[in-house]
Amino acid sequence: MGARLRARRTAAGRTIASVAAEAGLSVPYIANLENGRGNPTLTALSQLATALGARLVLELDEHPSPAPGPLPDTLLQFARHPRFAEEARRTGAPGTAARERLLHAMAGLAAVSGRPLTELDWHRILDTVVLINRP
Numbered sequence: 001m002g003a004r005l006r007a008r009r010t011a012a013g014r015t016i017a018s019v020a021a022e023a024g025l026s027v028p029y030i031a032n033l034e035n036g037r038g039n040p041t042l043t044a045l046s047q048l049a050t051a052l053g054a055r056l057v058l059e060l061d062e063h064p065s066p067a068p069g070p071l072p073d074t075l076l077q078f079a080r081h082p083r084f085a086e087e088a089r090r091t092g093a094p095g096t097a098a099r100e101r102l103l104h105a106m107a108g109l110a111a112v113s114g115r116p117l118t119e120l121d122w123h124r125i126l127d128t129v130v131l132i133n134r135p
Helices: 002-011 016-023 027-034 042-051 073-078 082-090 095-110 119-132
Strands: none
Touching: 002 027, 002 073, 002 095, 016 027, 016 042, 027 042, 073 095, 073 119, 082 095, 082 119, 095 119
């Protein structure tokens, strides 16, 4: 869960401090959660989701899908580019949900390379996603 919180926060270009202030939680509390420590209450998770423009969904599943791995730092840096923001907006999904889905799709495509990717590589992957989503 911590990795997902961090990914959503960084994809939105937010600091821990700004999310903490909006959620009414402390910076150390959120930092601990992002680092896999602590046991948040549902109230705290709901406050974090609201601060991040997300919807909290609680699901009990007998066969859970594997959690997505951490996003590469180079991808998180690339996600700050205006082009990335524009393409995420064009997917039609609201706010940070679109960004997160696009980030994880791009990370999945990058996994086949077996090497760290550059900014140019991320542009190429984004081009691919844009092309396959055209009507």
